[in-house]
Amino acid sequence: ILLLAVIITSIFADDIGKRIIAELNKQLTTELTVKDVDMSVISTFPNAAANLNGVVLMGANDDVLLEAEKISFRLSLFSLLSKKIRVKSVVVSNGALTVNVDKRGKANYDIFKSDETPETPETEDKDGGSGPVISLAEARLVDMQLIYQDEKAEQEIMAEEVNASFSGEFSSSRFDLKSKATLVSRFADIGEKRFLPGKKLGYDAQIFVDMDAGKYEFKEVQLEVESNTFNVDGSIETTDESTFFDLFFNSEKSSLADMIKLLPDEYLATMADFESSGDFVVKASLKGAYNDRENPEIKAEINLEDGRITSDAMDGTLKDVSFNATFDNGRNRSNKTSSFHIKDFKGYFNRQLLELSLDVDDLDDPQIDFAMDGIVPVGMVYGFIGDPRIQKGGGKIEVKNLVLKGRYEDMIRTTRIDRVEAGGELEFDDAYLQIEDENLMLDRGILSLHGNELAVTQLELDGPGSELLFEGKAFNVIPVIFADSINSQGAELGFEARLKCKTLDLDRLLKLTLVDEEEASEAAAKEINVDSLKTDRIRQREKLTSFLKGTFIAEIDEYNYNQIEGKDFRGELKFISNEMAITGKTQAMGGEFDLDGNMYFRDEPYLVSRLTCNQVNIKQFFQESENFGQDILTDKNLEGNLDAKIAIYAYWDEKGNFLMDKLRILGAIGLVNGELKDFKMMENFSTFVKIKDLQQIKFTNLQNFFEISNRKIYIPVMFIQSNALNLTVSGEHTFDQEIAYYLKVNAAQVLANRFKSYDPSLKPQKARRKGFFNLHYAILGTVDDFNVKSSKSRVTSDFEQSERRKRDIQAALEKEFHTIIKMVDEPQDWRDIPENESVSDEFLWEN
Incomplete structure (x- = not known):
């Protein structure tokens, strides 16, 4: 029998392939092309297989809808001897399905002829109705790629390793569909947000299908997203005008950490390694009609009790965590009537209680009501700052009755911020960050928020070789916090502050903001682009200074920069529009300096400085300036007192590299009682003068x-x-x-x-x-x-x-x-x- 089957398939292979292709093309408004056809029977016995190789199916928009290395149709072996060949199943393997919906809502898969489409002479059955009868009971996808683009909805999805099976009496109008699938999501872009990067997805479903009524009843359906498993019950019914949903989702086999992994891609950099435990329950429902005029009702609820949260970014465990979070799209089932609430959030870190709540109403014009109270240990949050140089954190920040209530649109605009209710205090207690090998500590101090004003009281900052004390007030703090590169709304942080400093080590402080040689070497070893790292730091500094508008009155008792040591600086630092102006007097190098300069924080920063020197010891001037990088005329050769007026124009590139070629300095100097000693070049004048x-x-x-x-x-x-x-x-x-x-x-x-x-x-x-x-x-x-x-x-x-x-x-x-x-x-x-x-x-x- 097997030998007979082989002989039959070899005789009819070419004819069967042509008849299947012709039958498919009769049902399509586009064209299916095939490179070649072969038949097999040994691997599929007692059925035969017609294998279409190198398949390309065009879509409605003249782009490729389906490409496959092989489409294999499983046939009834003995039907090959009859006029009607019966196709039982199909396997599509090693290819890609590209689905596209354009801005007008037209889909490229709309390629099947309707019942009213008239037959053309070319599509009529020339054999008097002896074409294949495609009566599928099973379809499978093997190692396929899926690309879905919806320009109208601004959605794009790409998945790989798609393996799926579908079985049922497809020839009947009412049947039970059984289907399983596994795939790996490359990404799912919805608007400007990216979801599910590299996530494993799957489902196992049994659905009753009523094609005549357009109804799908979910009998047993499980959706799997990574380790989250959701049970789905209910039904979907379609009509010409609407799709009606009556679905209920619940999950008791998931965790908060697993749900966090479903967040948009940009939030996962610091949260992807979360681990959690506790009684975690997710429930959601989808009810009502979906069409051009209305949306279904959406409700969701998340509960956590007796939870524990850990992360590599946290020095410890957040314990006894509990909260209730809900979402409801409201009476009109729209963004306008939607609301999101987090109630009764509580958690303990090192036995310190933290509580908060959040209400957001009207997603089109969000109304925010946020409250927070308790202790925030720095060890719990420093890892989420996202700076790899920060190695450790300690101490605590006590949050006292922090509230923020009002429209988001008012919060981001300085002209409307007075409509926002804001208040509370942050009190620092030995709160520190270890940045590389240096500690930066807010030893003590209070930030008090009253409406649009933030008062700074006795804020002590102990940094590397530096002791600073801040007092003052700032305005527009909330608009600046909510500002970003796209939606800054011209926010500026106005401030009036006084800075008192016993010691200031500028070298070590500046090292914390720039990419030094050690960090550059470590980045290169990890194959991190050092130039990009430097550029990012410059842009971070540029962004920060773009928000500053105010004055620091500075009193610095002692300071140093490289070899330069000075004292008794008294002056002002003014910030406005990425510019810092500094004016003041200081004692250094045995004399006095008047400083008047402007630093411009741009993509390519530059400095314009005016320096007046009064009775400066020239020997110290050269020595502390490290002889300006040359060894011809040095501090060892010079004596005397220097008076000068010097204008300096200095430039840096976007990576923070000093541009020596663009440096320009103009000076008028006067040297009183000067001496030149043991200067080698002067020996060349021995023709004129005794050695x-x-x-x-x-x-x-x-x-x-x-x-x-x-x-x-x-x-x-x-x-x-x-x-x-x-x-x-x-x-x-x-x-x-x-x-x-x-x-x-x-x-x-x-x-x-x-x-x-x-x-x-x-x-x-x-x-x-x-x-x-x-x-x-x-x-x-x-x-x-x-x-x-x-x-x-x-x-x-x-x-x-x-x-x-x-x-x-x-x-x-x-x-x-x-x-x-x-x-x-x-x-x-x-x-x-x-x-x-x-x-x-x-x-x-x-x-």
């Missing part, structure tokens, strides 16, 4: 301008009067140690210095031109390899250009500081003697 004189050079009042830009230091032409040598000099010095210095010396002084004895008093040389002519030299090359050329024309040209640069710097500084800044010219007695202009510069230089 001993060059080892310690004492200046009179030295004044000039300078500019740093394009990675160069520009020194405009200036006159230097010292014990060793008088000269006029200008030059450029790059950050790569390339130099171009131009100088003028007096020949008479050169000759005198060659023969005179060493002067231990270090008395400056007189500035005079009497008795000889001036010499002009250009020093070009690098610090380690340079040439000296005698060239009056080159020196004179550079002096003229640098005079123009000097006046440009002067004008820019006067604009920044709003004051007149005087220039110091070369003394009259030092200027070139016209009658000696023709004398050669080739004189007395040895290199």
Whole structure:
């Protein structure tokens, strides 16, 4: 018999395949195409199988509806010998079903001809009605992919590993349908929310189907979502105009933690590892008609008693948790009449009680009523901040009668916030976060909320190397809390506060806000994009400062930044629209500084600062500034007191990297009683001066301008009067140690210095031109390899250009500081003697 079956199928394979395809296409408004057809009988005996390979079925929108590696039709073996071939079941395997509903509600699966569709000559049965009779009793999907897109409802679902079976007397109008399915959800996007990422789903259902009445009665139905199991009872009935629901859902085999896993994707980052126990019950019902005009009644209730909640993000267990949560879409079965309530939430953490309640009415225009009272241990909540650098938390925050009541739309708008009822207190008791290896502690203090005003009383912040005390008040706290990148409504946190600080370690505090080298290395080891991490930190800081509008009056007794140490800072910090303006006075480096600057917190931050130095010790200035990153002229070479006005323009990229190429600094400096000691470059002037004189050079009042830009230091032409040598000099010095210095010396002084004895008093040389002519030299090359050329024309040209640069710097500084800044010219007695202009510069230089 088996051999006979094989022979029969081999004879009829091609004809049967064509007849099945033709019969299917007769029922479709689109086309089914097949790559090839084969038949098998051994694996399906006593039935035969017609296998359509490489199947493509087009949808109503001219896109592919179904692709499958194989569709196998199971046939009655002996019906192959009759005019009517009977198809019993079908298996669709290794493919994808793509369902699409466009914005007009048209579905791409609407491809079956109606009873009224007339037969065309091409679709009429040419054999007088001998086509296959497809009378299915079973259908199966094997390893399929499902893609569902509903543009009208803004929904998109993708699932993989779809395996399903359907059985029943499908040829009858009334039958029992048995079906099972398992699948893995890639995602389910509803609006802008993503649900069920990577979740295992399934069902086991027995449903009575009445096709004539359009009714489906759920006899035994179980839905499984991960480890949640829901029992479904009731019925669904469809008519031309409506779908009527009468369904009841309940679950006694689930947990709060499992339900949390069903939340939208963005909430799962800090909540996905929740574990829970306790008496947890979920009930829901769906009753009424669904059509274009009305929605069914939806009610849901969740209860938890004697619960325990744990998480890797919590240092301990929340115990004895109980609450009741309900949802009801209300009288009109719409968002407008919907309400959500959490009643009698209670829980104990380390024997500390926390209670809260929440009522939300009208989801179109939410009316919120929130209340909270009790102890919030920092160890319970620090892990949910979402910053991996936070390693630990401790202490507690006592919440006293915190209430928030009003319309959400009023809460997010500063112009309506006075309509919101708000009040309560937060009292801190040794509440701390351990950020990497540093502790940041709110030692004590109270935040009191009264309507739109938040009062800060004796709030002590102990940070790394820092002790700060805050007092003041803030406004618009609630609109700022509810603000986000899409819906900020122009919220600004207005504040007036006083900051008193005994010590302030800026290095260690700033390290907490930026990505340092250690964190960057750890991120790279974990294959985390370090640049993205840096960019995120910059954007977080930008977002925070965008909400700030107010003034800190600051008094800082002692502070440090890198090697810089200062004291007695008195000034103000003003914030507005991503800008921080700082003004104040401080003592540092043996002198006094007046600071007036603006920091702009943008995607690419930048700084504009005006610094006035008064009697600053130049040795300390170089030492604490770490010699500005160079080792040619250092603090070991300098003595004297510095007066200066300096304008600084500094820039960073979106990752927080300092842009040295864009750095620009303008300065006007005056050095009183200055000394230059053991400066190696000065030994090159030994042609003019005795080496001993060059080892310690004492200046009179030295004044000039300078500019740093394009990675160069520009020194405009200036006159230097010292014990060793008088000269006029200008030059450029790059950050790569390339130099171009131009100088003028007096020949008479050169000759005198060659023969005179060493002067231990270090008395400056007189500035005079009497008795000889001036010499002009250009020093070009690098610090380690340079040439000296005698060239009056080159020196004179550079002096003229640098005079123009000097006046440009002067004008820019006067604009920044709003004051007149005087220039110091070369003394009259030092200027070139016209009658000696023709004398050669080739004189007395040895290199």
